[in-house]
Amino acid sequence: MIKKHQEVFSILKKRILRGVYKEKLPSIRNLIEEFSYNKSTILKALEELKEENLIEIKPCRGIYLTSHKNFEKMEKLTYEIDFKSAVPRGNIFPLEQFKESILKTLEFHGAKALEYEENQGYLLLRELISKKLEKLNIFENKENIFIVPGSQMAIEILAKALLYPGEIVGIETPYYPGAYEIFKNLGYKIIEIPMESDGIDLKYLEKILKKYSLKFLYTVPNFHNPTGITMSLEKMKKLIELSKKYNFYILEDDTMSELNYFQESKLLKSYDNLNKVIYLKSFSKIFNPGFKLGYVVIPKEIKLSFEKIFFKKNYFSSSLNQRAFYDFYKSSHWDNHIIDLKKTFKEKYLYTLGKLKEMKKIKFNKNLNGGLYFWIEIKNLDTYKLYLNLMKKNIGISPGIFFSDNFKNYFRFSFAREDINKIQKGIEELKEIFKISSKYNKDI
Amino acid sequence: MIKKHQEVFSILKKRILRGVYKEKLPSIRNLIEEFSYNKSTILKALEELKEENLIEIKPCRGIYLTSHKNFEKMEKLTYEIDFKSAVPRGNIFPLEQFKESILKTLEFHGAKALEYEENQGYLLLRELISKKLEKLNIFENKENIFIVPGSQMAIEILAKALLYPGEIVGIETPYYPGAYEIFKNLGYKIIEIPMESDGIDLKYLEKILKKYSLKFLYTVPNFHNPTGITMSLEKMKKLIELSKKYNFYILEDDTMSELNYFQESKLLKSYDNLNKVIYLKSFSKIFNPGFKLGYVVIPKEIKLSFEKIFFKKNYFSSSLNQRAFYDFYKSSHWDNHIIDLKKTFKEKYLYTLGKLKEMKKIKFNKNLNGGLYFWIEIKNLDTYKLYLNLMKKNIGISPGIFFSDNFKNYFRFSFAREDINKIQKGIEELKEIFKISSKYNKDI
Numbered sequence: 094m095i096k097k098h099q100e101v102f103s104i105l106k107k108r109i110l111r112g113v114y115k116e117k118l119p120s121i122r123n124l125i126e127e128f129s130y131n132k133s134t135i136l137k138a139l140e141e142l143k144e145e146n147l148i149e150i151k152p153c154r155g156i157y158l159t160s161h162k163n164f165e166k167m168e169k170l171t172y173e174i175d176f177k178s179a180v181p182r183g184n185i186f187p188l189e190q191f192k193e194s195i196l197k198t199l200e201f202h203g204a205k206a207l208e209y210e211e212n213q214g215y216l217l218l219r220e221l222i223s224k225k226l227e228k229l230n231i232f233e234n235k236e237n238i239f240i241v242p243g244s245q246m247a248i249e250i251l252a253k254a255l256l257y258p259g260e261i262v263g264i265e266t267p268y269y270p271g272a273y274e275i276f277k278n279l280g281y282k283i284i285e286i287p288m289e290s291d292g293i294d295l296k297y298l299e300k301i302l303k304k305y306s307l308k309f310l311y312t313v314p315n316f317h318n319p320t321g322i323t324m325s326l327e328k329m330k331k332l333i334e335l336s337k338k339y340n341f342y343i344l345e346d347d348t349m350s351e352l353n354y355f356q357e358s359k360l361l362k363s364y365d366n367l368n369k370v371i372y373l374k375s376f377s378k379i380f381n382p383g384f385k386l387g388y389v390v391i392p393k394e395i396k397l398s399f400e401k402i403f404f405k406k407n408y409f410s411s412s413l414n415q416r417a418f419y420d421f422y423k424s425s426h427w428d429n430h431i432i433d434l435k436k437t438f439k440e441k442y443l444y445t446l447g448k449l450k451e452m453k454k455i456k457f458n459k460n461l462n463g464g465l466y467f468w469i470e471i472k473n474l475d476t477y478k479l480y481l482n483l484m485k486k487n488i489g490i491s492p493g494i495f496f497s498d499n500f501k502n503y504f505r506f507s508f509a510r511e512d513i514n515k516i517q518k519g520i521e522e523l524k525e526i527f528k529i530s531s532k533y534n535k536d537i
Numbered sequence: 538m539i540k541k542h543q544e545v546f547s548i549l550k551k552r553i554l555r556g557v558y559k560e561k562l563p564s565i566r567n568l569i570e571e572f573s574y575n576k577s578t579i580l581k582a583l584e585e586l587k588e589e590n591l592i593e594i595k596p597c598r599g600i601y602l603t604s605h606k607n608f609e610k611m612e613k614l615t616y617e618i619d620f621k622s623a624v625p626r627g628n629i630f631p632l633e634q635f636k637e638s639i640l641k642t643l644e645f646h647g648a649k650a651l652e653y654e655e656n657q658g659y660l661l662l663r664e665l666i667s668k669k670l671e672k673l674n675i676f677e678n679k680e681n682i683f684i685v686p687g688s689q690m691a692i693e694i695l696a697k698a699l700l701y702p703g704e705i706v707g708i709e710t711p712y713y714p715g716a717y718e719i720f721k722n723l724g725y726k727i728i729e730i731p732m733e734s735d736g737i738d739l740k741y742l743e744k745i746l747k748k749y750s751l752k753f754l755y756t757v758p759n760f761h762n763p764t765g766i767t768m769s770l771e772k773m774k775k776l777i778e779l780s781k782k783y784n785f786y787i788l789e790d791d792t793m794s795e796l797n798y799f800q801e802s803k804l805l806k807s808y809d810n811l812n813k814v815i816y817l818k819s820f821s822k823i824f825n826p827g828f829k830l831g832y833v834v835i836p837k838e839i840k841l842s843f844e845k846i847f848f849k850k851n852y853f854s855s856s857l858n859q860r861a862f863y864d865f866y867k868s869s870h871w872d873n874h875i876i877d878l879k880k881t882f883k884e885k886y887l888y889t890l891g892k893l894k895e896m897k898k899i900k901f902n903k904n905l906n907g908g909l910y911f912w913i914e915i916k917n918l919d920t921y922k923l924y925l926n927l928m929k930k931n932i933g934i935s936p937g938i939f940f941s942d943n944f945k946n947y948f949r950f951s952f953a954r955e956d957i958n959k960i961q962k963g964i965e966e967l968k969e970i971f972k973i974s975s976k977y978n979k980d981i
Binding site: 137140143144146180182183184186188191192195196199201203204205206207208209210215216217242243245246249271274278377381382383384385386405406407408409410411412413414 | 581584587588590624626627628630632635636639640643645647648649650651652653654659660661686687689690693715718722825826827828829830849850851852853854855856857858
């Protein structure tokens with residue numbers, strides 16, 4: 094059921110984006126007349142438009158569209174059809190039930206939910222995580238679990254805890270730029286390890302290991318970003334063996350192992366009998382991204398070094414969020430939410446897969462079996478130009494150079510944000526642009 | 538009105554801390570009998586005890602006290618009488634009204650309150666802050682305001698944006714260790730500038746400025762931590778002039794300018810006609826510390842450098858918290874909350890001041906007029922030993938060496954957490970210990 098002010102908001106937003114209004118919107122009085130809603134509803138709608146940086150309300154002068162300069166900036170961030178972002182829209186998360194969790198938390202814990210939390214994270218939440226990990230064959234005490242406000246922060250602290258500047262870190266390529274930038278900024282030497290269709294190229298890795306003293310490997314074993322590839326079990330086991338043989342730590346970054354649409358995902362950490370794997374869990378793709386909460390499981394040998402840096406940083410997840418999440422996470426709402434999520438995304442995955450298969454010029458892995466995006470190669474096409482051209486049509490994609498300089502003919506196509514209608518529409522547009530591009534050859 | 542489970546919790550907690558129980562608590566059945574409450578109430582109380590790390594529930598075996606080792610660790614963190622922490626207890630914050638703000642936010646914004654927020658922070662919140670600053674004679678556009686999840690993070694990013702390792706930063710001494718540690722860890726040369734009774738020693742500072750290329754000064758002009766001193770207006774203006782003459786930036790850290798019990802505080806930033814002052818506002822002392830939200834006002838000349846590092850860090854305040862805070866902050870609840878807070882703390886300030894004046898052996902500034910603590914000198918006494926002795930009596934203070942090596946005869950006495958009864962009781966204990974200490978001379 095859509096609320097009145099949301100209805101007004103969405104009508105006005107569409108008009109603004111289509112250029113119906115030039116410099117100004119009609120007066121509040123005129124809007125009240127047009128929509129036949131009361132003033133408070135109209136004001137709420139205007140507040141939402143303001144929030145999206147679409148309008149500015151100038152007292153006694155009227156409602157102005159934001160200047161063209163801001164508008165362009167905004168356009169780049171929000172697309173009419175968004176295949177760029179891999180963060181699902183907020184409306185697929187269970188708002189009502191989560192609201193209950195927040196209320197229960199404030200009711201039951203009172204002021205405690207608003208005071209400082211224990212640095213390592215809310216005790217009961219860490220205990221719950223420990224129990225949930227058991228089901229995934231990971232047996233770790235709550236003492237080795239840290240609640241973190243974001244995965245990039247955890248990656249940074251881990252790197253600092255394990256490496257001196259100038260030392261070597263390995264990363265799968267193409268890579269998640271967030272992690273790469275951290276390593277670069279901290280002054281590490283980064284070695285890029287190629288991906289194969291079943292995960293990281295272990296032969297290449299071993300060559301590197303023989304030649305260099307690599308201390309730390311960053312990997313995304315499930316639905317790797319941006320390729321979507323999942324590491325085979327065989328490789329997982331082999332990788333653990335290598336970590337022992339060559340004595341390095343592995344950071345397993347897990348943002349969406351839940352989103353395997355055909356079977357249960359396996360975690361690298363569950364094969365880690367040597368305590369060489371650090372397991373980092375982010376919820377931003379599967380639960381309220383603005384929530385700023387994840388966790389990391391730290392092998393006890395490095396706990397002290399991690400803790401020292403982490404506690405000093407003094408950046409923690411808010412206590413209310415930790416406790417409300419605990420309440421939700423322990424309930425059946427969580428499991429039901431994951432089931433719903435998988436159902437929704439599986440449908441979109443299959444639809445997108447089918448549509449992309451119809452396109453002849455592109456190459457991509459058709460057996461990802463999960464995740465939120467495809468990594469598409471298109472010969473002889475500079476995907477950065479494609480990106481710019483699609484932007485003009487208000488369609489977003491992520492060109493290959495976002496993920497490494499060596500993938501100029503690739504782009505990441507995410508189906509996280511759009512529904513099937515929009516996916517269809519967007520793919521039609523893509524096809525058009527490909528047609529044009531083949532006429533003019535390289536230059537689209 | 539205290540809830541049943543909280544009643545049970547607080548009785549059991551007292552018993553545990555007094556050592557009534559040895560290894561185990563009575564069984565759940567026995568507790569139900571004793572308190573005549575139902576099982577769910579008892580379980581809730583036990584959950585709270587568990588959360589405070591006081592007990593462990595072992596299935597089929599009973600309710601165990603946490604091991605002595607954990608217990609000692611815990612004792613150091615929570616004191617029966619806490620003059621150590623300057624963070625007020627959560628129960629002085631307006632829970633019910635804030636709950637309303639959270640509800641309204643979830644109701645009105647829906648899923649948006651749970652998605653990623655704009656990196657710089659929620660637009661309407663930044664706009665509101667800009668308006669509120671006007672009343673304090675600070676005129677800054679929302680574009681120069683950044684919402685941050687904690688002040689330490691902001692200090693770190695600012696330092697990185699303004700200084701190369703090896704460059705010189707100035708800090709008032711004694712100092713807030715959080716800031717000092719950041720500068721030390723980033724490899725800056727730190728020069729300590731002494732405090733006078735009206736703020737930083739400007740003559741000393743100018744000597745330093747003539748001799749060294751100081752680029753950045755960290756200062757707490759209002760209710761300086763730990764001395765409680767407020768910078769005079771004269772010094773504020775003079776300091777701004779120096780920043781121009783010697784070309785350095787000033788970071789004004791403001792955690793409690795609201796807590797002036799006799800007049801309105803002045804902010805250094807309000808005299809900053811040269812755009813040399815960075816104003817950092819933390820709410821952790823005056824509003825829900827576990828909330829992880831503050832802001833920083835950045836001079837536009839350094840905005841780009843700050844932004845670059847901040848956005849890359851990717852540590853933001855949760856969107857729900859930002860939006861709920863916006864709702865609360867804009868309402869009259871906020872103003873009323875500050876009025877209540879000042880009333881409560883003024884009473885405690887005056888009471889503590891009176892009590893401390895009765896003690897002959899100590900010296901301290903009697904004209905702070907606000908804040909949450911006193912900085913007390915006691916000749917010939919190593920306050921670290923005092924700290925350890927008081928800890929045995931379950932009383933907490935902050936010894937001088939926490940704030941710099943040169944203040945061994947000082948301690949910070951905070952009245953933020955305890956009510957007047959406890960302050961009275963604690964000061965009586967302090968007096969006893971001073972008596973003993975004078976007998977045995979230096980060694981108490």
